[in-house]
Amino acid sequence: MTARIAWRATALIVLAAPLLTLVLQAFSTRWFFPDALPAEWTLRGWRGIGSDDRTLSAFGTGVVVSGAVTVASCAMAWPAARVLARSSFRWRGPVMVVLFVPHLVPAVGLAIGLDVALLRLDLAGGRPGVVLAHLVTTIPYTVAILTAVFTRHDDRARQQAAVLGATPWQALRMVTLRLVGPGLVVAALFSFLVSWSQYLVTLLVGGGRVVTITMLVFSSVAGGNPTSIGVLALMAALPPLLVLVLAGRIAVREIVDPTASP
């Protein structure tokens, strides 16, 4: 029992330590070696860059873009995954390889390639283009996860409901979604996180007009001001953390008690 507590405490410290450092950095300045803790505490970071109009609007842009990407990514992956999950479908391997190709090429190559392609289609330079570009990076994950989900999923439960008179909408909501819910949540989570972490794709395809908080974090890290980095990184960590906690709760509840009402 004590061993288990000790193990948990260690895991917590290892996981939380980097985040804790960010918190300390965000509220301090001139924290140099050999000081173990910051000597000068300040809210300057939060009053300055943390509450700057540009930062707040970049935060909003990030949430809108990644939210849209998540919904679109799951919606597009759903039918694809159902087909891929069929045992009669023989091209699953090759299709997966093709989907993951964007993650095999260097990030700069992918970003410039997407930029050129979307510029030619006259879709670059705004949020819709950025959403489309992000989808290229998130869809492999959502398809892979949902394919795994549908491979184990038995569609006869829904058919049963249909036979018993459920409308398609009822069958989807009360049967299918209950069964694949946790998998869908995980797919959405991945999609959000992958989209949220994009820098170069957003910068290039967005043509400088779509500025997300992640872009601010990247340029701030390049500059090395620990206070600003701390503030921006904490702000940028918030939505993924929220999504993670939310997803964890939903997924766990669905697995533990599939009958609980959503």
Place this chain on the structure above:
Amino acid sequence: MRRTSFPWPARTIGLIMASLMAITACGSDDDTGSGSPSASGSVAEILDPSDWDAVVEAARGQTVNWYLYGGSESINRFVDETYGPALSQRYDITLNRVPVADTVDAVNQVLAEAEAGTENGSVDLIWINGENFSTLKEAELLLPAWAEAIPGAALVDWDNPAINLDFGVPVEGQESPWSSAQFQLVYDTARMSADELPRSYAAMKDWACAHPGRFTYIAPGPGAFQGTRFVKGALYELSGDPALWKLFDQALWDQWSPALWAYLDELAPCLWREGETYPKDENELHALFANQEVDFTITQAAVGPGSLIAEGLVPSTAKAFVFDANSIGDFNYVTIPANAANAAAALVLANLILDPTLQARQIVPENGFGLGFAIDVGRVSDPAQRAALDTAAASLGDAAAPADELARALVGDAAAEYQDLVEQGWRENVSGGL
């Protein structure tokens, strides 16, 4: 059963996608000014910088998308607070500062647009110098011959080779200076007194070997010109004459480069981590210095570490100094891509940057920028403006190196060809193929 086996997806997905596009589309273009009404593929040809009133008129209502390194919060603030209001009040132009982690990202955007044949480019102005400028210039993607034609050019000493050559590449009016920079070292007055400082490369080596592990420099390479500049300075000192290196001469390089590598190889074991690794940029070196791992860092600013102190990046006791000679100085610039959608507004901004009042503002450490003048103070005739510049030059703060020492040590950069030779040679001879 088969027919209804996919009840949900098809139509609903179409609906979701359509509404997502609609949702994300609104608000994405409202503050951009992209593809302004009058802009067409031939903006560059229509605009004639010598007909300045027409340029200002064309720029009215445009949004200028200025791509610049966004890593320095104090520079970001300076740009937003200085140029933003001036542009909107005087010219009805909106400034959209696009922060990039590395200027090469902006270059890639211009290259991608060229590849796609985009006429209304999204990049209007870039803060640039060195290899990024030469990449775009060689690809012929820059607005030609404008920098010497804008009104503010009269205040710029375009005959100065430090201005009309950028890392040795002829500028040919394709970029206009923003500020000047000069290679300096920074020490901590709390750790060391001024008379202990090494004042030459030879003395630096002696100091480093007397204090093993307390000195290092930035690894030379693309994007780390400060490191390349440190090495070039050593070449100047070894050869005894900076003027030798103004024109490229392979024989001269072959003659002196062995001595250069010998010097750096002897220095290496005395460096931080015995020269097995080097900081990759200024910020890494600043952090090593601030955390007392090494005793010197490097800066290019007229105010020395003044802006770094204000930002809390280095101790407030930091101060700049220069060797007695061979401190390479140069200028940095703004450039306009040939396909810029808002080229007129970009021209207005490039010209505004040369405004003596704003030039005076930029060198005062409290304002956060801290690099030197781009203009030649002697060419400013207005007495009030001249006074503002002189006052600013006299208020560089305690962290700045003494102006007379800076002036005495100042030398120009070497010919462009040496840049690659130094960077490549350093990788092969000094870092052991890092």
